[in-house]
Amino acid sequence: MxxxxxxxxxxxxxxxxxxxxxxxxxxxxxxxxxxxxxxxxxxxxxxxxxxxxxxxxxxxxxxxxxxxxxxxxxxxxxxxxxxxxxxxxxxxxxxxxxxxxxxxxxxxxxxxxxxxxxxxxxxxxxxxxxxxxxxxxxxxxxxxxxxxxxxxxxxxxxxxxxxxxxxxxxxxxxxxxxxxxHENFEDFSKGTCRFIIGLGKKMLLANTLALVADYAFSVKSSELSVVMAWLGALAYTFQIFFDFSGYSDMAIGLGLMFGFKFLENFNYPYISKSISEFWRRWHISLGTWFRDYVYFPLGGSRVNSKKRLVFNLFVVWSLTGLWHGANWTFIVWGLMYFVLITLEKLTKFDQKLGWFGHVYTMLFVILGWVLFRADNISYGIGYIKSMFAMSGNMFMDISAKLYFLENRYFYLGATLCSLPLKNIIGKKTNLNSKVADGLYTVMTLLLFVISVSYIVKGSYNPFIYFNF
Structure with missing residues (x-):
């Protein structure tokens, strides 16, 4: 259900x-x-x-x-x-x-x-x-x-x-x-709003951009234009985030409705400036589970040798990749993060990148999602080659133009919703608390009506993490 x-x-x-x-x-x-x-x-x-x-x-x-x-x-x-x-x-x-x-x-x-x-x-x-x-x-x-x-x-x-x-x-x-x-009306109200926000993420952003991603990853990799390959990769990057974080929002909201207070599972991961920071913000419950039940019992980072530290990281990230599915793409995806996080821990180079750290992080996150989404490693590598025009593919085709024009506002909305807008707006404005609460209520109700209209009309409605 x-x-x-x-x-x-x-x-x-x-x-x-x-x-x-x-x-x-x-x-x-x-x-x-x-x-x-x-x-x-x-x-x-x-x-x-x-x-x-x-x-x-x-x-x-x-x-x-x-x-x-x-x-x-x-x-x-x-x-x-x-x-x-x-x-x-x-x-x-x-x-x-x-x-x-x-x-x-x-x-x-x-x-x-x-x-x-x-x-x-x-x-x-x-x-x-x-x-x-x-x-x-x-x-x-x-x-x-x-x-x-x-x-x-x-x-x-x-x-x-x-x-x-x-x-x-x-x-x-x-x-x-x-x-x-202890159940109370305040938590119930917060839970209801949180559920609606998660539902909106799922129905409006994840499901819409899923159509672009599904098309891109259904085309033979060498036949993808550069622009279409990037549109598909970005669509999946947003899809998996809003699909999974939307579900987590709904779960946390439902928990509050019944008096349960679950810990947060996402903290704006796409604003990260290093791979390590990304994994402190992405799927927090999985990361802390492996940290507390695998990484720390192995010795964590408080070990006497770098070899032992590398081994501990290798075990954790191999298991992280394997946890996501029985496919070599997930294992390679996990090992990619093992290599990147090991380099960051051993060299601290990510602390010297400044603003470029965000570019570097998101580049590898997007490439990682391509491997994650691909049916096999060969297709994933071929897809990445098409993203960088290494397959003799054209720069743009009619499909890329049509998918961009049809979904440009959803890409924009997904980008904005990946940012901590609430904090940004709060600092930039001095709205009266009653006015702010009123606007929040109206926007939440509107979001619910729109989301329900998508549900009723039976729009495309997959859930990625059901498979895991």
């Missing part, structure tokens, strides 16, 4: 809110049980079989949490439980997400002849698996109390706002909120 669908906006969400604040308003326990059942129904709507995989994950990680808490004074036994938990969770993710990829490569490298099973990918498996791991490790570290009630573990892992495309909510950030959150 998509957040940007009529059934969610006009049926599922209103019904959940009515039951939550109406029938179950006086019981925290009943509210949590209801949210769990609603979340499982939400997931089962599109994945009726794979909801069983999630339920198995909930039950097993609930058990692992109890065992880790039981052995908290016996580090050897507790660590053994952590190892078993990691094997269990990562094996499930490997079977559904990476087994076909692994067998395909073995078949190709060894020259073997065998049938490869066609395994469907459960939506959002990377997100809810990482949350399950977070629960057990945070209990082990004492960063959140163990849940004696398995239904509370189920709510944490399956809560529908962040279930299928994040943000990845670490257990320590909401451990207390599961039983002791």
């Amino acid at each position: 998509l957040f940007s669908s009529t059934i969610f906006v006009f049926l599922f969400l209103p019904m959940v809110l009515i039951f939550y604040y109406g029938i179950f308003r006086n019981s925290r326990k009943l509210k949590n049980i209801f949210l769990l059942l609603a979340s499982l129904f939400f997931y089962a709507w599109g994945e009726p079989t794979f909801v069983l995989v999630m339920i198995m994950s909930i039950i097993c990680n609930y058990y692992f949490g109890l065992k880790v808490d039981k052995y908290k004074n016996d580090k050897r036994k507790a660590k053994s439980v952590i190892v078993i938990m990691l094997i269990f969770n990562l094996t499930i993710m490997f079977i559904f997400k990476y087994l076909m990829f692994t067998l395909t490569n073995i078949k190709y490298i060894k020259g073997l002849n065998f049938n490869i099973p066609n395994i469907a990918l459960p939506i959002g498996i990377s997100f809810f698996t990482f949350q399950a791991i977070s629960y057990v490790i945070d209990v082990y570290r004492g960063n959140g109390k163990v849940q004696k009630n398995p239904l509370n573990v189920g709510l944490y892992i399956s809560f529908f706002p962040q279930l299928i495309a994040g943000p990845i909510v670490r257990y320590e950030t909401i451990a207390e909120q599961i039983e002791n959150r």
